[in-house]
Amino acid sequence: MQQSENQPAAIEIALWQYSKNEHDWNRWEQSLSQAERDRAATYRFEGDRASFIAGRYLLRRLLSLSIGTVPGKVVLSPDKYGRLRLEGRDTPQFSLANTDGLVTVAVASGCDHVGIDCERIGVEIEEAAVASYCSADERRWLAELPARERAQAAVALWTLKESHLKALGVGLREDPRNLAFSWKDGIPVMVDGGDRDRQWHHRLVDSGSQHVVALAACCQSGLPGISTRIFQDDSMPSE
Numbered sequence: 001m002q003q004s005e006n007q008p009a010a011i012e013i014a015l016w017q018y019s020k021n022e023h024d025w026n027r028w029e030q031s032l033s034q035a036e037r038d039r040a041a042t043y044r045f046e047g048d049r050a051s052f053i054a055g056r057y058l059l060r061r062l063l064s065l066s067i068g069t070v071p072g073k074v075v076l077s078p079d080k081y082g083r084l085r086l087e088g089r090d091t092p093q094f095s096l097a098n099t100d101g102l103v104t105v106a107v108a109s110g111c112d113h114v115g116i117d118c119e120r121i122g123v124e125i126e127e128a129a130v131a132s133y134c135s136a137d138e139r140r141w142l143a144e145l146p147a148r149e150r151a152q153a154a155v156a157l158w159t160l161k162e163s164h165l166k167a168l169g170v171g172l173r174e175d176p177r178n179l180a181f182s183w184k185d186g187i188p189v190m191v192d193g194g195d196r197d198r199q200w201h202h203r204l205v206d207s208g209s210q211h212v213v214a215l216a217a218c219c220q221s222g223l224p225g226i227s228t229r230i231f232q233d234d235s236m237p238s239e
């Protein structure tokens, strides 16, 4: 039995434009596991380190509320493809993404799979890169758009595909050209992909910032209720 059959699906998305203050990073790091701190220490660029720490801190904060423990006691381990799992539990489903200046986490109940991705608006995607992840129909559609819209649509397609592949847990091991999206009444719809018979829902989320955020969820019980909030770190102010 799919786990989502008996309960209404709900997804909570938290968006966080985290602080650039190193005192804060050090404080957040205290709730990370030793393995996470070791990984944080391996980042060559401090921006990447901060982004990793902020992502895991936000994830721990949200999961701790969901499962009723403190952030430092949430036990996370990656599967063989890098997707994080909660030790000893199948629920809630969750996904994490980070990009320059923003981390976002989706926590889902009543869904079988959830994936989230984010990218900064205005990021340059070269023609060759578009060809490496878009289907022929998507490339034709993009080519017909005015240049400014095209750049944004190309980022939207990328985030939609990545969120779907993260929901499946395969990431970029799967060729993103095997998935194709179109728009119906302003909502992205997967028009080509391996398992379209399942109940997939895709959304572009209003980030309130210069970022495109895409959500993919597979929920047998129908359209999930989706709530989005801007996370505020209320633990302690920066020095």
Ligand SMILES: CC(C)(COP(=O)(O)OP(=O)(O)OC[C@H]1O[C@@H](n2cnc3c(N)ncnc32)[C@H](O)[C@@H]1OP(=O)(O)O)[C@@H](O)C(=O)NCCC(=O)NCCS
Pocket (backbone or CB within 6 Å): 052, 055, 056, 081, 082, 083, 084, 095, 096, 097, 098, 099, 116, 117, 118, 162, 165, 166, 167, 168, 169, 170, 171, 172, 173
């Ligand atoms: C999953 C993947 C698409 C993430 O891409 P990204 O742009 O680097 O990172 P994002 O900010 O979107 O997401 C990062 C989070 O995705 C999650 N993640 C990693 N692998 C994942 C997978 N296979 N499925 C779902 N989620 C995954 C992790 O929680 C990660 O957070 P962490 O860095 O704190 O561990 C990419 O890492 C991938 O394809 N991995 C699997 C295949 C692989 O290893 N390929 C080598 C490079 S192509």
